Amino acid sequence: MSRSETLFANAQKHIPGGVNSPVRAFKSVGGTPLFFKHAIGAYVTDEDDKRYVDYVGSWGPMILGHSHPDVLDAVRRQLEHGLSYGAPTALEVEMADLVCSLVPSMEMVRMVSSGTEATMSAIRLARGFTGRDSIIKFEGCYHGHSDSLLVKAGSGALTLGVPSSPGVPAAFAQHTLTLPFNDIDAVEKTLAEVGNEVACIIVEPVAGNMNCVPPAPGFLEGLRSLCDKHGVVLIFDEVMTGFRVALGGAQAHFGITPDLSTFGKIIGGGMPVGCFGGKREIMSHIAPLGPVYQAGTLSGNPLAMAAGLTTLKLISRPGFHAELTDYTSRMLDGLQQRADAAGIPFVTTQVGGMFGLYFSGADSIVTFQDVMSSDADRFKRFFHLMLDGGVYLAPSAYEAGFTSIAHGDKELAITLDAAERAFAQLKLA
Numbered sequence: 001m002s003r004s005e006t007l008f009a010n011a012q013k014h015i016p017g018g019v020n021s022p023v024r025a026f027k028s029v030g031g032t033p034l035f036f037k038h039a040i041g042a043y044v045t046d047e048d049d050k051r052y053v054d055y056v057g058s059w060g061p062m063i064l065g066h067s068h069p070d071v072l073d074a075v076r077r078q079l080e081h082g083l084s085y086g087a088p089t090a091l092e093v094e095m096a097d098l099v100c101s102l103v104p105s106m107e108m109v110r111m112v113s114s115g116t117e118a119t120m121s122a123i124r125l126a127r128g129f130t131g132r133d134s135i136i137k138f139e140g141c142y143h144g145h146s147d148s149l150l151v152k153a154g155s156g157a158l159t160l161g162v163p164s165s166p167g168v169p170a171a172f173a174q175h176t177l178t179l180p181f182n183d184i185d186a187v188e189k190t191l192a193e194v195g196n197e198v199a200c201i202i203v204e205p206v207a208g209n210m211n212c213v214p215p216a217p218g219f220l221e222g223l224r225s226l227c228d229k230h231g232v233v234l235i236f237d238e239v240m241t242g243f244r245v246a247l248g249g250a251q252a253h254f255g256i257t258p259d260l261s262t263f264g265k266i267i268g269g270g271m272p273v274g275c276f277g278g279k280r281e282i283m284s285h286i287a288p289l290g291p292v293y294q295a296g297t298l299s300g301n302p303l304a305m306a307a308g309l310t311t312l313k314l315i316s317r318p319g320f321h322a323e324l325t326d327y328t329s330r331m332l333d334g335l336q337q338r339a340d341a342a343g344i345p346f347v348t349t350q351v352g353g354m355f356g357l358y359f360s361g362a363d364s365i366v367t368f369q370d371v372m373s374s375d376a377d378r379f380k381r382f383f384h385l386m387l388d389g390g391v392y393l394a395p396s397a398y399e400a401g402f403t404s405i406a407h408g409d410k411e412l413a414i415t416l417d418a419a420e421r422a423f424a425q426l427k428l429a
């Protein structure tokens with residue numbers, strides 16, 4: 001048995017399913033999840049000492065690559081001063097100022113410890129601000145695992161086939177209206193009927209939890225104008241896209257200003273961090289300024305702030321996102337060429353350093369149905385062939401992929417060589 005197999009067998013004794021987050025379990029691709037012990041730059045190393053070019057990047061945060069020396073130094077420096085105080089720090093003030101300067105729609109920001117907390121709190125705030133109970137989300141979008149948002153959700157919920165989780169009271173779920181992503185007519189119709197009951201629309205501006213689906217032209221613009229018309233709070237969940245598809249997030253990339261935004265992943269530089277924020281008028285309703293309660297023992301944790309601040313400063317250098325985008329495009333072009341040469345129907349999607357791979361004959365991927373019509377069995381075989389070739393992709397056909405600035409020509413060659421062999425094998429199968 002490999003070390004990963006032994007560890008996985010042991011893990012299952014006391015950890016449900018052997019993992020601390022369902023998407024890690026390889027359920028939809030089969031086989032044993034890899035247990036990692038080391039990560040540096042574009043690579044992760046498993047417990048059996050096999051190294052892989054990594055396109056998961058801890059599900060998005062590692063935009064600088066793993067173990068960036070400046071980030072590690074910042075954490076080490078902070079370590080000497082204590083792990084947590086449960087009191088305000090200068091680092092939090094610096095973080096709030098930086099986030100608000102990088103993302104102009106953020107006039108005020110509250111730090112939390114995960115993306116789930118960020119979206120859950122933003123929803124509560126939108127409800128408290130508007131005095132309305134209903135929310136609109138989109139099928140296949142994932143906004144963390146809070147009750148109101150685990151309805152027709154993406155990510156592990158979709159992968160495991162339980163997009164609407166047991167344990168969510170029907171009374172909660174009835175306030176969550178779920179509409180098709182990229183279908184602005186459905187939003188218009190719903191708001192025309194019940195607009196005065198809807199507190200907010202929450203959307204992943206690039207859907208990244210049902211593989212990667214960019215917004216159709218006019219979709220985000222339509223959401224903005226419909227929210228204005230019906231007094232609905234527009235929330236961009238930028239936990240995944242924030243600081244990745246552009247320094248100012250998807251809202252900068254697409255030029256749409258939401259009322260509230262949520263961030264996670266990159267903002268913590270690999271440490272557990274999230275935040276929500278936006279218009280001062282709305283954020284002023286959060287305690288202790290206003291009556292909507294929200295709190296956290298470890299919120300604004302100094303180690304996490306040190307890692308996040310250093311990451312945000314490093315990715316602010318001119319040209320960073322253009323380089324990230326360029327690598328991603330070259331990698332996807334290379335995959336497409338090799339799939340075409342092997343005669344394998346294959347489509348890719350990309351926004352900046354975020355991408356999707358589909359075994360599909362469709363011209364483009366726009367809807368949830370497009371995603372679900374792609375060949376997940378073929379992806380499963382591709383995933384394992386790529387693993388054999390030293391490339392670690394997200395272990396699900398319903399997760400986006402991520403590149404880092406540490407990915408360069410060497411990693412491109414490893415990836416494309418592995419893919420060429422994988423497509424050839426798929427053709428034979």
Ligand SMILES: Cc1ncc(COP(=O)(O)O)c(C=O)c1O
Binds near residue numbers: 240
């Ligand atoms: C768009 C989006 N929102 C929210 C979350 C929840 O974040 P977390 O896993 O940090 O709770 C995630 C990822 O899990 C995400 O991709």
Ligand SMILES: N[C@H](C=O)CCC(=O)O
Binds near residue numbers: 021
């Ligand atoms: N798709 C999820 C978040 O982006 C993956 C992370 C997780 O839930 O473990």
